[in-house]
Amino acid sequence: MKATPVLACAAACAALAASCSKSADTSAAPAKTIGISIPAADHGWTGGVVYWAGQAKKDIEAANPGVKVLVSSAKDSADQVSGIENLLVRGVDALVVLPNEPAPLTPVCKQAAGRGVKLVVVDRGLAEPVQTLEVVGDNPGFGRVSGEQLAKAIGGKGKVALMQGVLCQVNTDRVEAFKKVLAGYPEIELLEEGVSDWSTEKGLRLMENYLQKHPQLDAVWAGDDDVLLGAKKAYEESGRTDLKILLGGGGSKAVVKMVLDGDPLVTQTVTYPPKMIYVAAQEAAKLLAGEAPAEARIVVPAEVIDASNAAANYFPDSAY
Numbered sequence: 001m002k003a004t005p006v007l008a009c010a011a012a013c014a015a016l017a018a019s020c021s022k023s024a025d026t027s028a029a030p031a032k033t034i035g036i037s038i039p040a041a042d043h044g045w046t047g048g049v050v051y052w053a054g055q056a057k058k059d060i061e062a063a064n065p066g067v068k069v070l071v072s073s074a075k076d077s078a079d080q081v082s083g084i085e086n087l088l089v090r091g092v093d094a095l096v097v098l099p100n101e102p103a104p105l106t107p108v109c110k111q112a113a114g115r116g117v118k119l120v121v122v123d124r125g126l127a128e129p130v131q132t133l134e135v136v137g138d139n140p141g142f143g144r145v146s147g148e149q150l151a152k153a154i155g156g157k158g159k160v161a162l163m164q165g166v167l168c169q170v171n172t173d174r175v176e177a178f179k180k181v182l183a184g185y186p187e188i189e190l191l192e193e194g195v196s197d198w199s200t201e202k203g204l205r206l207m208e209n210y211l212q213k214h215p216q217l218d219a220v221w222a223g224d225d226d227v228l229l230g231a232k233k234a235y236e237e238s239g240r241t242d243l244k245i246l247l248g249g250g251g252s253k254a255v256v257k258m259v260l261d262g263d264p265l266v267t268q269t270v271t272y273p274p275k276m277i278y279v280a281a282q283e284a285a286k287l288l289a290g291e292a293p294a295e296a297r298i299v300v301p302a303e304v305i306d307a308s309n310a311a312a313n314y315f316p317d318s319a320y
Contacts, residue, residue, distance in 0.1 A: 220246050
């Protein structure tokens with residue numbers, strides 16, 4: 001039967017509409033976008049954060065074809081604010097932020113939350129609790145476990161020095177918990193504490209200073225694996241043999257390898273995983289999928305890595 005002009009026209013229009021619809025589907029932008037804002041890799045731990053942010057992007061996009069992940073790193077707080085503003089202009093639906101510094105980042109994060117963006121804050125918190133969810137390391141636990149391990153290693157007595165990190169709430173929580181443990185050991189004397197800013201170079205200089213001032217040191221809590229590398233170098237160059245333990249923290253591959261190889265001075269470390277940025281990004285993806293968080297704060301625990309589990313915690317391909 002021959003089609004009438006009206007039917008032929010209708011069929012052509014339907015075919016054209018279907019073709020346009022198909023074309024629109026293929027070229028459509030991703031349904032949802034997650035922005036991840038992090039500090040640049042200025043030392044080992046933040047290098048690990050950059051690595052795990054990249055892994056999060058790869059895994060989330062592979063598992064969720066309708067989701068795009070944008071990663072922005074910044075050299076300082078002003079640069080990070082600018083990067084977040086750019087992410088907001090690009091229309092992110094969720095934002096994962098590890099603040100360079102809490103106070104300067106709070107206004108732009110507050111702005112994002114005010115626009116309805118799902119906000120996940122990692123590690124350092126904000127000056128105001130405007131986030132949807134917070135993912136943090138267990139900083140008091142980190143200090144407590146470090147104090148317990150150090151005290152055990154020296155038999156509950158001896159002369160100890162510690163190295164503080166950047167003077168912020170993270171550092172305060174760690175140091176206060178560490179000192180509280182040591183206060184329970186009357187035969188442990190805390191000789192000195194200085195500021196290392198979580199820097200390998202400053203750890204080296206601080207250790208040189210400690211060694212010059214104190215003829216006897218039984219233990220040093222460097223508080224960070226990057227700092228430990230500098231402190232260990234200074235100790236080895238001094239030729240001294242009095243130290244029983246040098247304890248860092250973070251779980252870097254360099255220090256885990258020392259534990260794995262049976263280093264007599266570096267027998268353990270305490271974790272503070274940069275992978276928490278990965279955990280936070282996965283939580284942001286869940287929020288975009290409509291899953292409400294079970295709690296407003298996820299705490300990633302501090303755990304001991306020693307000879308018994310170093311092999312399982314050694315990742316040679318990791319950036320940290």
